[in-house]
Amino acid sequence: MNSTGTILNKKPALNGHRKSPSVNGVPKQTKLEIVTLAHEIRNPLTNINLAIDVLENMTKEGAILELSDIIRRNSEKINVLVKNFLHLNYIGAESAGIISIDEVLNGALEMAKDRIALKKIKIEKLFTICQCDVFINYTTTKIALLNIILNAIEAIKNKDGVLTIITKVRNGKCIITIQDNGIGIPKENIRKLFKPGFTSKLNGGGFGLPAASQILHSQKAKIRIKSEENIGTQFIISLNLAANTY
Numbered sequence: 001m002n003s004t005g006t007i008l009n010k011k012p013a014l015n016g017h018r019k020s021p022s023v024n025g026v027p028k029q030t031k032l033e034i035v036t037l038a039h040e041i042r043n044p045l046t047n048i049n050l051a052i053d054v055l056e057n058m059t060k061e062g063a064i065l066e067l068s069d070i071i072r073r074n075s076e077k078i079n080v081l082v083k084n085f086l087h088l089n090y091i092g093a094e095s096a097g098i099i100s101i102d103e104v105l106n107g108a109l110e111m112a113k114d115r116i117a118l119k120k121i122k123i124e125k126l127f128t129i130c131q132c133d134v135f136i137n138y139t140t141t142k143i144a145l146l147n148i149i150l151n152a153i154e155a156i157k158n159k160d161g162v163l164t165i166i167t168k169v170r171n172g173k174c175i176i177t178i179q180d181n182g183i184g185i186p187k188e189n190i191r192k193l194f195k196p197g198f199t200s201k202l203n204g205g206g207f208g209l210p211a212a213s214q215i216l217h218s219q220k221a222k223i224r225i226k227s228e229e230n231i232g233t234q235f236i237i238s239l240n241l242a243a244n245t246y
């Protein structure tokens with residue numbers, strides 16, 4: 001990394017003779033390509049925003065304006081995610097701080113709010129009265145929890161979808177439960193969940209959970225999964241409380 005923090009002048013670590021190292025099964029040499037791809041994603045996003053501007057100037061129709069607002073806010077979210085991704089990869093991870101886990105969960109829910117509204121899912125928040133303060137990196141932890149929340153939303157197929165989020169303090173740990181009443185996970189799939197590329201979805205990438213587990217484990221979190229087919233799934237994450245981190 002040079003003084004401006006960019007890694008673009010680094011040569012890709014391509015080596016035709018030696019087996020390249022990998023992180024969670026993803027070859028390290030692809031990092032440069034991934035960073036470049038992240039850059040490229042921002043170009044069509046700019047075009048989408050420009051097209052929405054034009055569309056909004058062409059109509060006063062409420063339904064169209066409502067939909068264009070959803071497109072604009074979501075493209076802005078992609079933009080922020082890509083910017084954060086580039087930031088983490090160029091300048092190094094944002095440092096950790098003492099943060100209330102409620103704040104992180106509310107941030108993740110905010111990012112998922114359009115999907116929650118579109119599927120008419122009920123949210124039950126049972127946050128502990130005394131705050132769960134943890135020593136974590138806000139941005140990456142929010143992305144990890146968002147990935148788990150998105151899976152919960154995607155698993156809900158019925159009309160009476162409920163997403164329950166519970167935080168509590170137990171034995172010096174902050175315990176987060178993210179629970180859905182969706183399709184559940186077949187027993188034989190539970191051990192495959194964190195393998196990059198494992199997906200049961202038509203358009204799934206199988207990268208949400210491996211990324212979430214990498215982020216959470218790097219913050220010394222533990223993840224447990226309880227699931228029953230056609231009943232639902234619980235992801236239980238335990239993090240050290242800030243007071244017990246030092």
Ligand SMILES: Nc1ncnc2c1ncn2[C@@H]1O[C@H](COP(=O)(O)OP(=O)(O)OP(=O)(O)O)[C@@H](O)[C@H]1O
Pocket residue numbers: 147151152155180182183184185193198199200201203204205206207208209210233
């Ligand atoms: N709450 C859940 N309910 C049911 N199945 C789940 C749940 N969470 C995860 N899964 C299963 O785990 C698989 C892997 O999840 P992961 O988030 O890694 O990938 P994905 O959701 O399929 O794709 P991506 O997140 O890359 O869009 C999912 O395809 C699904 O089969």
Ligand SMILES: [Mg+2]
Pocket residue numbers: 147150151207208209
């Ligand atoms: Mg997913």
